[in-house]
Amino acid sequence: MAMTRTRTVTADRRGPMDHLAKLLRLVQFADSALPVGAFSFSNGLESAIQxxxxxxxxxxxAMVLSATRQAATLDGVALIVAHRAAQMSDLCTIVAADQASYQRKLGEEMRLMTVRMGRKLGELGEHVVKTPLLADWMEKVRSGATPGTFPIGLxxxxxxxxxxxNExxxxxxxxxxxMMLGAALRLMRISFLETQAILLEVNGTVEDMYEQVRAGTLSDMRNFSPVTDILAAVHVKAHVRMFMN
Incomplete structure (x- = not known):
């Protein structure tokens, strides 16, 4: 009887620990300190301020909300498609999502951002995850067969x-x-209290955004944001720049 109780307690403890480990993995890959070079980019904010x-x-x-909506309908869809393909080890669909994500970015700097961060994330993943699917994708990235964008690596x-x-x-x-709010602290007169308040509000929109795109296919990806595209084009030839985009 005592042995049975011991096994039950151990099993009960193991379940919550698995959940906590998963939660920490989420935190790790959402952390702005993740070494993929996000600090080098402002996602168009620098030009918008200038x-x-x-x-x-x-x-x-308003700009951060616009950027997250755009991200949801473009890279978010590619991520969802690639994540589901990864569950089936479907490398062909993953590569198709990778190419779609890259090709639908009009600006040179936006393309630079996604592949710089994507390849850094892939290298990091090879170190800490070490799965055959990731290795196969990175082999195609290094050979030039696919660009290696950040949402696909993620x-x-x-x-x-x-x-x-969904997570x-x-x-x-x-x-x-x-990324954008961290850049804002270096680009404009705003306090970390204000940026955290904005981040909390923006985070509250993620469920609705996921529901809007969860069933999307690669043909549903869209990237209509003319002001952002114009600002990105202006930034390419800006005389003074702190960020790569």
Whole structure:
């Protein structure tokens, strides 16, 4: 009888520990300190500030919300498709999602951002995850057969770690907002209190955004954001730049 109780307690403890380990994996890959070079990019914010489009907390919040919506309908869809393909070890669909994500970015700097961060994430994943699917994808990235974008790398790694597709989507969305708000602290007169308030509000939209795109296919990916594209084009030839985009 005593032995049975001991086994029951051990099993009860093991379940919550598995959940906590999964939660920490989510935190690890959502962390702005993840060494993939996100600090080098502003996702168009630098140009928006230089051109006066963003000039205070309200306009910053509006741009971050716009950027996360755009991310959801473009890279978010690619991530969802790639994550589900990774569950079936379907490398062909993963490569198709990777190419679609890259090709639908109009700006040179946006393409630079996604492949720089994607390849760094892939290298990191090879060190800490070490799965055949990730290795196969990275082999294609290194050979030039596929670009190696960030959302696709994130999809493969999170799938391999047992993170659900909706959670992987949330990690990606959080990363977009956190990148821009971190850049804002270096680019404009705003406090960390204001940026954290914006981040909390933006995070509250992720469920609705996921519901809007969860059933999307690669042909549903869209990237209509003309102001952002114009600002990105202006940034390429800007005389003074702190960030790569």
């Amino acid at each position: 051109q006066g489009v963003v000039h205070d907390a309200e306009t910053l919040k 999809a493969i790694i999170t799938s391999d770690l047992g993170i659900e597709v 992987a989507f949330a990690v990606h969305q959080y990363g977009v907002a956190a």
